[in-house]
Amino acid sequence: MKIILNNNPDELSFTEMTVQELLTVKKFSFRMLIIKINDKLVKRDDYDTSVIHDGDKVDVIHLISGG
Amino acid sequence: MNMKNFKEILKVKCIGIAGCGGLGSNCAASLARVGIGKLIIADFDVIVESNLNRQYFFYDQIGQKKSYALRDNLSRINPAVVVEAHDIKLRPSDILNIFKDCDVIVEAFDLAEMKQMIIETVLSDMPEKPIVSGVGLAGWGDSNSIHVKQVGNLFICGDALKEVSDEMPPLAPRVCIVANMEANVVMEILLDKNN
Numbered sequence: 641m642k643i644i645l646n647n648n649p650d651e652l653s654f655t656e657m658t659v660q661e662l663l664t665v666k667k668f669s670f671r672m673l674i675i676k677i678n679d680k681l682v683k684r685d686d687y688d689t690s691v692i693h694d695g696d697k698v699d700v701i702h703l704i705s706g707g
Numbered sequence: 708m709n710m711k712n713f714k715e716i717l718k719v720k721c722i723g724i725a726g727c728g729g730l731g732s733n734c735a736a737s738l739a740r741v742g743i744g745k746l747i748i749a750d751f752d753v754i755v756e757s758n759l760n761r762q763y764f765f766y767d768q769i770g771q772k773k774s775y776a777l778r779d780n781l782s783r784i785n786p787a788v789v790v791e792a793h794d795i796k797l798r799p800s801d802i803l804n805i806f807k808d809c810d811v812i813v814e815a816f817d818l819a820e821m822k823q824m825i826i827e828t829v830l831s832d833m834p835e836k837p838i839v840s841g842v843g844l845a846g847w848g849d850s851n852s853i854h855v856k857q858v859g860n861l862f863i864c865g866d867a868l869k870e871v872s873d874e875m876p877p878l879a880p881r882v883c884i885v886a887n888m889e890a891n892v893v894m895e896i897l898l899d900k901n902n
Contacts, residue, residue, distance in 0.1 A: 672822065679859045699858045701861070701867075702842070703822045704870040705822075705870050705871055706817060706870060706877050707729055707730040707885075
């Protein structure tokens with residue numbers, strides 16, 4: 641499927657995948673993230689159940705400590 | 708935007724500042740200077756000497772509660788600003804209650820876990836409110852890496868890379884750039900939205 645990931649086109653060899661699967665495949669290793677699918681927030685508790693489909697716009701934002 | 712009447716617009720706006728440390732105190736100071744009508748500030752912490760290398764406090768305030776000391780400093784900068792100070796460690800229910808009348812919320816926590824908590828709370832339960840966050844401000848130099856990224860109602864200021872550590876502590880110049888970038892984004896949201 642083709643998605644837009646952090647504003648860049650991306651192609652994945654799945655027809656659909658959960659948010660958690662995306663994080664694993666893409667090796668997003670930071671602990672604290674903000675994730676949106678089509679501009680809607682996906683909470684941490686829902687990473688295993690929220691599904692990404694072909695054509696979705698996905699934003700994965702890393703949060704790091706400091707402030 | 709008419710540069711002459713921006714003051715009239717800012718005077719009726721209310722900004723929430725979550726955290727009164729390096730980001731929050733400096734962001735609040737700038738917003739007080741430009742004449743925001745009301746600032747709602749919250750922090751549970753106490754001022755220690757090591758805070759003074761970046762936070763908008765003074766040597767004679769060591770030992771005071773950050774929220775109350777900041778309220779005093781903001782009133783000295785601009786007595787016309789209404790400052791509501793909360794000495795509290797914010798949880799989701801507190802965020803929804805304390806910041807419910809704010810036009811924009813500024814995320815100024817230090818721990819990534821707290822940043823995630825407030826961003827998720829605001830984006831899910833107060834989705835109409837813009838939230839401006841500070842992410843990545845450690846060390847010195849590398850000014851050009853500091854930028855603003857917008858994703859819907861979430862605005863992220865910082866370099867999004869440099870986490871604070873003993874080897875790379877937060878220091879005034881870079882912290883204040885990010886804190887003032889947050890204040891600058893707040894102004895942009897308030898004044899351009901009004902257009």
